[in-house]
Amino acid sequence: MALKSLVLTIAIMAVLSSMSHAGEPSPLQDFCVAVDDAKNAVFVNGKFCKNPMQVVADDFFESGLNVPGNTSNPLGSVVTPVNVNQLPGLNTFGVSLVRIDYAPYGLNPPHTHPRGTEVLTVFEGTLYVGFVLSNPGPNMKNKLFTKILHPGDVFVFPIGLIHFQFNVGKTNAVAFAGLSSQNPGTITIANAVFGSDPPISDDVLAKAFQIDKKVVDYLQSQFWWDNNI
Incomplete structure (x- = not known):
C-alpha cells in the first residue's frame, strides 16, 4: 500500500511539474522591463531586463487602444497588438492584449497563436467566431466549435488551435482579447x-x-x- 502511495505521489508530482513548464517561466523579480541593448541590461529573464534603477512609469504604459484601426484592406480587419514589443513592462508576466477592428463583413482569417490561449470579448457589433480541434484520430474529423457573439459576450480560443472571427453585421465591429503570453505569435494559415x-x-x-x-x-x-x- 505504501509503495502504491509513493508511486501515485511521484506520478502527481510529474504531472504538476510538466504543467508548470507548459507555459512561460514565472517572474523571478517584481518586474523585468525588456530592453534591446544588452550593455544596459541586468537580470536576464525571457528578454534582457532594463536596470531597475532606470525603470520609469512609461515602461508600463501604452495608449491608443481607443483609436479605431484602419480596416480598408482586402480582409476588412486589423489587429492592434499590445505585447512585450509595444509594452516592455509586460516582460515575464505572460499576458498581452489586442484590439481587433472589423469593417462590415470583415474577417480575421483562420490563424493560430502558438504560444498563447486567447479570450475575446465583443465591444460592439456581431461576430461569428470559431475554432477547430487538432487531429482527433483515425477516421475522425476535426470538430468545429462556433458561436455568434454580441456586445459583452466572451469566447475562448485554446492555445495553438486554428480560429477565426467574421463580422456578420452591416456595421463596424470591435473586440478586445487577452492572451496568455507576452508574445503569443500569430500564424495566419493561408x-x-x-x-x-x-x-x-x-x-x-x-x-x-x-x-x-x-x-x-x-x-x-x-x-x-x-x-x-
Whole structure:
C-alpha cells in the first residue's frame, strides 16, 4: 500500500511539474522591463531586463487602444497588438492584449497563436467566431466549435488551435482579447501555406490539398495580406 502511495505521489508530482513548464517561466523579480541593448541590461529573464534603477512609469504604459484601426484592406480587419514589443513592462508576466477592428463583413482569417490561449470579448457589433480541434484520430474529423457573439459576450480560443472571427453585421465591429503570453505569435494559415518565402513546393501542396498544381501556382501568385499592425 505504501509503495502504491509513493508511486501515485511521484506520478502527481510529474504531472504538476510538466504543467508548470507548459507555459512561460514565472517572474523571478517584481518586474523585468525588456530592453534591446544588452550593455544596459541586468537580470536576464525571457528578454534582457532594463536596470531597475532606470525603470520609469512609461515602461508600463501604452495608449491608443481607443483609436479605431484602419480596416480598408482586402480582409476588412486589423489587429492592434499590445505585447512585450509595444509594452516592455509586460516582460515575464505572460499576458498581452489586442484590439481587433472589423469593417462590415470583415474577417480575421483562420490563424493560430502558438504560444498563447486567447479570450475575446465583443465591444460592439456581431461576430461569428470559431475554432477547430487538432487531429482527433483515425477516421475522425476535426470538430468545429462556433458561436455568434454580441456586445459583452466572451469566447475562448485554446492555445495553438486554428480560429477565426467574421463580422456578420452591416456595421463596424470591435473586440478586445487577452492572451496568455507576452508574445503569443500569430500564424495566419493561408499566408503561411501559400505565401511562404521561399514557396512550399507546389507538388507538396497539390498533394496535401488534393488540387491541381495550377491552382496552387495561382494561389501562390496572390498577395497575402497581413492584418496585424
